[in-house]
Amino acid sequence: MSNVKAESILIVNGALLSHDGARMAEQIGWLAVEGERIAAVGVGNAPDERRARASRVIDARHMAVLPGxxxxxxxxxxxxxxxxxxxxxxxxxxxxxxxxxxxxxxxxxxxxxxxxxxxxxxxxxxxxxxxxxxxxxxxxxxxxxxxxxxxxxxxxxxxxxxxxxxxxxxxxxxxxxxxxxxxxxxxxxxxxxxxxxxxxxxxxxxxxxxxxxxxxxxxxxxxxxxxxxxxxxxxxxxxxxxxxxxxxxxxxxxxxxxxxxxxxxxxxxxxxxxxxxxxxxxxxxxxxxxxxxxxxxxxxxxxxxxxxxxxxxxxxxxxxxxxxxxxxxxxxxxxxxxxxxxxxxxxxxxxxxxxxxxxGPATPGLRPGAPADITIINLAHARCQPVHSVASALVYNASGADVHTVIVGGEILLDAGRMTRLDEAALLEACRRAAHDLMQRAGLAGSAGVNR
Ligand SMILES: [Zn+2]
The missing domain is CATH 3.20.20.140 (Metal-dependent hydrolases)
Structure with missing residues (x-):
């Protein structure tokens, strides 16, 4: 298990989507994470000094960047x-x-x-x-x-x-x-x-x-x-x-x-x-x-x-x-x-x-000082392109399989589709075996061997 806890993450070129009361904003911009919190957010290209400070840069071109x-x-x-x-x-x-x-x-x-x-x-x-x-x-x-x-x-x-x-x-x-x-x-x-x-x-x-x-x-x-x-x-x-x-x-x-x-x-x-x-x-x-x-x-x-x-x-x-x-x-x-x-x-x-x-209505959104809980969703594929409205593409086109990166409290837990903390293949194998045994114990007919 390896924890991907970058000290300073910079997300660039993403469609930043946040909400402020009744208003929903979409704009291409950048977002910097320092430690467990969002440090800064901006429109357009990230300043050079932000790039220089970042220990990890995520290029979110054609992706939506949302509060978690x-x-x-x-x-x-x-x-x-x-x-x-x-x-x-x-x-x-x-x-x-x-x-x-x-x-x-x-x-x-x-x-x-x-x-x-x-x-x-x-x-x-x-x-x-x-x-x-x-x-x-x-x-x-x-x-x-x-x-x-x-x-x-x-x-x-x-x-x-x-x-x-x-x-x-x-x-x-x-x-x-x-x-x-x-x-x-x-x-x-x-x-x-x-x-x-x-x-x-x-x-x-x-x-x-x-x-x-x-x-x-x-x-x-x-x-x-x-x-x-x-x-x-x-x-x-x-x-x-x-x-x-x-x-x-x-x-x-x-x-x-x-x-x-x-x-x-x-x-x-x-x-x-x-x-x-x-x-x-x-x-x-x-x-x-x-x-x-x-x-x-x-x-x-x-x-x-x-x-x-x-x-x-x-x-x-x-x-x-x-x-x-x-x-x-x-x-x-x-x-x-x-x-x-x-x-x-x-x-x-x-x-x-x-x-x-x-x-969720209680989220502080993508604001400086907010906890760095961020979800990045890839819209760069045939089911979503071209994107005229990020909000529409997220609701009507995207699915869970399009989630690219997930950050919780400044730690990258899903990194470009890869789980950073767990051996997922071993987990799936253990779950198949346990679910099969559970069905037997509960006296319910199991599937035709697919969990063995
Ligand atoms: Zn329920």
Whole structure:
């Protein structure tokens, strides 16, 4: 393993794409990285003194240079569960495939699945990933932390929990494990071993009691941690909640006092106008997963209405069990097309809207002083050329395979298509073997030997 941590990186000739409030700018220019941060940005040719100081120059001619992409929602355990439930809706998909496989995963499986999923995320341009972690055992959580530290990507780790139903955990155990994880991540950040932030990750409203939701959200708030929860994904799970308390998912969160600016609401496919008002009023973020919503036939989130209400939206792939990849650029195209298809409005989601979702509303952008999290995407190939609009080419032409270079905190983790920290071929081999064995243990028919 060799770390490519150049002291001073200079990116030249790139189409710099950043956003500043509602305005999206594209211009050919240069960007200098010093240590972990962006030192300077300019239009046109880089000054000679910048070239002289750079220990590494990246020529980004015919490439787009963006703030690092943010995958707002995934489940890395599902990296081993691609293509196993192509014809099932949400609740059957969970009960017949996902839950049995999750129950059979060892910590080593989790480690390998996380490594593979994070490598795929990085290859597709993500510099940060929100992992909604579904396997609650401490060893499984620690395996994910280890994988993220090894890959070098930033992560928000939302420790999943439910306290109702067959796999519900007692409230005191959830709280104790969140405290353990909080302390672990704090010590890693202090020792500069990882870049992982904690979040509380209630999985679904209909398996979380009122008391647990209230108490755990209050604890997360006290730590400054977000709460990341699936809501209003499919019509039948909304019905489950209505039977329990007569409320929609968003209404339930608001009545508990949990809805706030620290709440990340994943999916929001079936939300009423009144619920959108609640989300906007609270300043909560919606995580939009259009590919997963189409795959599970869940529906189309009302993205245009959310944009009109100025609700912050982050794009997410969701897990590979319902996508089936981690390609955020593919999700970008699907998000744009689904918004148009669902509304009959060609302006329902413009490329600039989608890129803001892909970068995330909280990014400081490509500015001096910002963390050097940068994604460079190659547009110099037949599918993209000629490029009249970089934003359009990124949303409608580019794919994860076009990601050229990814820099996180000043370190080049993907260098012209090559992973710098990991032996990727050996990882793929280990994952094929582990996934084959997992299928056997879970009692599910495996593929015809392709993973051996
Ligand atoms: Zn999910």
């Amino acid at each position: 992409l943010a995958n707002g929602h995934t489940h890395l355990s599902q990296t081993f569960m691609r293509g196993l439930a192509d014809g099932r809706p949400l609740l059957r998909w969970l009960k017949e495939v996902i839950w049995p496989l999750q129950g059979a995963m060892t910590p080593e499986d989790m480690y390998l699945a996380a490594l593979l999923g994070l490598v795929e995320n990085l290859r597709c341009g993500a510099t940060t990933v929100t992992q909604h972690h579904k396997l609650p055992g401490r060893e499984h959580v620690a395996a994910t932390v280890r994988a993220a530290a090894e890959v070098g990507i930033r992560m928000t780790l939302a420790r999943g929990w439910v306290d109702m139903g067959p796999t519900g955990e007692p409230l005191d155990r959830i709280v104790a494990d969140l405290e353990w994880l909080h302390d672990l991540l704090q010590s890693q950040i202090a020792n500069r071993k990882s870049q992982i932030r904690l979040a509380s990750g209630p999985l679904v409203p209909w398996r979380c009691s009122d008391d647990a939701m209230r108490e755990i959200t209050a604890r997360a708030r006290a730590w400054g941690a977000a709460t990341h929860i699936h809501v209003a994904e499919a019509q039948d799970e909304i019905e489950l909640m209505r039977q329990r308390c007569g409320k929609g998912h968003i209404e339930w969160l608001a009545d508990l006092g949990c809805l706030g600016a620290d709440m990340q609401l994943v999916h929001c496919v079936h939300v009423s106008d009144a619920e959108l008002d609640l989300i906007a009023g609270a300043g909560a973020t919606v995580v939009h997963c259009p590919t997963s919503n189409m795959y599970l036939a869940s529906g189309a989130a009302p993205v245009r209405k959310m944009l009109d209400q100025r609700i912050p939206i982050v794009l997410g792939t969701d897990g590979s069990g319902s996508n089936n990849s981690q390609d955020l650029l593919e999700c970008a195209k699907i998000a744009a097309l689904l918004a148009k298809h669902a509304t009959g409005d060609a302006q329902a989601a413009l490329p600039e809207d989608i890129i803001r979702m892909m970068i």
